[in-house]
Amino acid sequence: MSDLNKLTIAAARDGLKAGDFTSLDLTNACLTAIEGAGALNAFVHNTPDLARAQAAEADARLAAGDAPAMCGIPLGIKDLFCTKGVDTQAASRILEGFKPEYESTITDKLFAAGAVMLGKLNMDEFAMGSSNETSVYGTAVNPWKRSGDDSALTPGGSSGGSAAAVAADLCLAATGTDTGGSIRQPAAFTGTVGIKPTYGRCSRWGTVAFASSLDQAGPMTKTVRDSAIMLQAMCGFDAKDSTSANLEVPDFEAMLSGDIKGKVIGIPKEYRMEGMPAEIEKLWAEGTAMLKDAGAQIRDISLPHTKYALPAYYVIAPAEASSNLARYDGVRFGHRATLAAGDGIDDMYEKTRAEGFGPEVQRRVMIGTYVLSAGFYDAYYNKARRVRTLIKRDFETVFADGVDAILTPATPSAAFGLGEMKNADPVQMYLNDVFTVTVNLAGLPGVSVPAGLDAKGLPLGLQLIGKPWDEGDLLNIAHSLEARAGFVSKPAKWW
Amino acid sequence: MSIDIDTARRVAKLARIRVAEERLPALAEEFNAVLGFIEQLGEVDVEGVEPMTSVTPQRLYRRSDGVTDGNQQDKILKNAPDAREGFFAVPKVVE
Numbered sequence: 110m111s112d113l114n115k116l117t118i119a120a121a122r123d124g125l126k127a128g129d130f131t132s133l134d135l136t137n138a139c140l141t142a143i144e145g146a147g148a149l150n151a152f153v154h155n156t157p158d159l160a161r162a163q164a165a166e167a168d169a170r171l172a173a174g175d176a177p178a179m180c181g182i183p184l185g186i187k188d189l190f191c192t193k194g195v196d197t198q199a200a201s202r203i204l205e206g207f208k209p210e211y212e213s214t215i216t217d218k219l220f221a222a223g224a225v226m227l228g229k230l231n232m233d234e235f236a237m238g239s240s241n242e243t244s245v246y247g248t249a250v251n252p253w254k255r256s257g258d259d260s261a262l263t264p265g266g267s268s269g270g271s272a273a274a275v276a277a278d279l280c281l282a283a284t285g286t287d288t289g290g291s292i293r294q295p296a297a298f299t300g301t302v303g304i305k306p307t308y309g310r311c312s313r314w315g316t317v318a319f320a321s322s323l324d325q326a327g328p329m330t331k332t333v334r335d336s337a338i339m340l341q342a343m344c345g346f347d348a349k350d351s352t353s354a355n356l357e358v359p360d361f362e363a364m365l366s367g368d369i370k371g372k373v374i375g376i377p378k379e380y381r382m383e384g385m386p387a388e389i390e391k392l393w394a395e396g397t398a399m400l401k402d403a404g405a406q407i408r409d410i411s412l413p414h415t416k417y418a419l420p421a422y423y424v425i426a427p428a429e430a431s432s433n434l435a436r437y438d439g440v441r442f443g444h445r446a447t448l449a450a451g452d453g454i455d456d457m458y459e460k461t462r463a464e465g466f467g468p469e470v471q472r473r474v475m476i477g478t479y480v481l482s483a484g485f486y487d488a489y490y491n492k493a494r495r496v497r498t499l500i501k502r503d504f505e506t507v508f509a510d511g512v513d514a515i516l517t518p519a520t521p522s523a524a525f526g527l528g529e530m531k532n533a534d535p536v537q538m539y540l541n542d543v544f545t546v547t548v549n550l551a552g553l554p555g556v557s558v559p560a561g562l563d564a565k566g567l568p569l570g571l572q573l574i575g576k577p578w579d580e581g582d583l584l585n586i587a588h589s590l591e592a593r594a595g596f597v598s599k600p601a602k603w604w
Numbered sequence: 605m606s607i608d609i610d611t612a613r614r615v616a617k618l619a620r621i622r623v624a625e626e627r628l629p630a631l632a633e634e635f636n637a638v639l640g641f642i643e644q645l646g647e648v649d650v651e652g653v654e655p656m657t658s659v660t661p662q663r664l665y666r667r668s669d670g671v672t673d674g675n676q677q678d679k680i681l682k683n684a685p686d687a688r689e690g691f692f693a694v695p696k697v698v699e
Binding site for chain 1: 607611615616617618619620621622623631634635637638639640641642643644645646647648650653654655656657658659660662664665667676679680682683684685686692694695696697
């Protein structure tokens with residue numbers, strides 16, 4: 110059977126159970142697709158031998174009739190997840206050669222469920238970026254192009270390699286992580302689905318830390334159903350992560366009834382940004398109409414502190430990053446600079462970190478150091494944490510008033526050209542996260558669903574934001590939106 | 605609030621990142637762009653609002669204070685740039 114790599118998780122699961130093909134067939138189809146997709150630079154460490162061994166094990170489990178939904182499904186794993194014995198660099202030079210002696214909880218759970226790892230995926234360095242351009246591996250490239258225009262576009266970031274790989278059918282699905290929008294923005298840029306669950310749903314153990322109070326892992330998939338299936342396998346309590354939620358994980362897929370009658374969907378007026386492209390505005394209105402048509406009740410709402418989410422984020426995330434990234438000191442793992450005669454330990458730290466971190470990571474670590482330094486801690490860090498409380502309160506208020514989910518655009522634009530933002534100041538790039546970052550600050554689940562194409566033929570996404578721990582309901586609404594939007598476009602193969 | 609070159613130098617030192625002297629003016633300018641953006645937070649009235657410590661209402665849970673792991677010296681040293689005789693090796697720290 111050809112084109113097995115193009116299957117969804119759901120279709121592959123059913124085909125595997127029916128014995129139409131094996132996990133090894135699926136895995137080989139993906140490995141062949143990866144071999145031919147060097148131009149996308151999505152996979153940066155390939156693990157074909159491991160993949161085939163895992164596929165053979167999965168086939169044995171399938172034959173024995175003991176196979177969970179993810180059994181035999183070939184995945185790409187973001188380079189941020191520690192994978193035992195396999196290069197894990199967080200796309201940074203400072204972790205060059207690092208091969209963890211342990212497995213992250215997320216990959217451990219996926220492997221226990223029988224999933225197959227094809228390799229590690231490109232990303233922004235330490236997940237800091239919105240275009241995959243800060244990666245030590247060079248940028249991943251979006252499989253989509255503007256019609257009649259050959260310029261290479263960003264797949265978004267930081268999970269850019271994950272998004273590109275899923276959109277180009279190099280794998281059936283991929284893991285991503287989201288600190289300010291790093292799953293949802295790349296999903297929107299590539300016509301794929303990505304969900305960031307409620308903070309605490311997915312264990313952070315063994316995932317290279319960026320901003321620990323915001324980081325969450327999640328699936329990046331071809332459909333909402335696939336997100337439900339894969340998220341199920343990723344969630345669950347983990348004693349090794351002190352912020353992991355000790356809550357039952359419901360059967361997300363079983364909750365995809367498609368029935369959203371009577372659900373109250375909030376439309377926040379503050380997300381109607383000045384200068385928002387007409388196409389985004391139109392898509393949002395169309396999405397609203399689709400949910401109304403499906404029986405939902407539409408309500409205008411206000412989230413008054415929205416405007417302050419990005420500035421608060423750019424205090425809190427760098428502050429946490431400066432603390433988390435202090436561990437990269439050239440002592441225990443990764444890169445150490447070559448030292449001159451007479452260099453002391455401070456020289457070693459300073460030279461190692463100057464060589465090992467790229468410019469954006471250095472900038473954020475230093476901003477974080479500044480906002481935490483004596484004299485500024487209250488003015489910046491504590492202020493931002495107070496504003497964060499208010500941002501969360503905005504959401505709590507509308508949910509308490511009966512809103513079930515909130516519909517917003519996922520991004521302020523379609524995918525932009527690689528290099529296009531090179532001369533912009535850092536703040537311009539940060540604006541990419543304007544619609545997604547509130548969700549991380551409030552710890553809520555958010556999903557990006559492909560909803561249409563712009564005039565140049567590029568995918569656009571809508572975001573649905575749900576109540577804490579209500580991923581099942583959120584995915585059901587997303588499923589309904591997906592069905593009505595009927596997005597089926599795929600990028601034309603040029604790679 | 606504006607960051608001058610001396611402040612940029614001090615922040616780089618605190619962050620243990622070596623920055624060449626000639627890079628400092630550009631770095632100070634980048635800091636100012638980001639901090640200028642952050643300044644907007646000054647508009648928000650946060651009187652009586654607690655700084656967030658945990659985004660979910662749960663408290664950090666406790667476990668019994670016992671040893672659950674250990675005896676992995678080889679694994680711990682495996683990725684070290686310089687490990688000798690069972691230790692991480694670094695340049696001389698104490699004169």
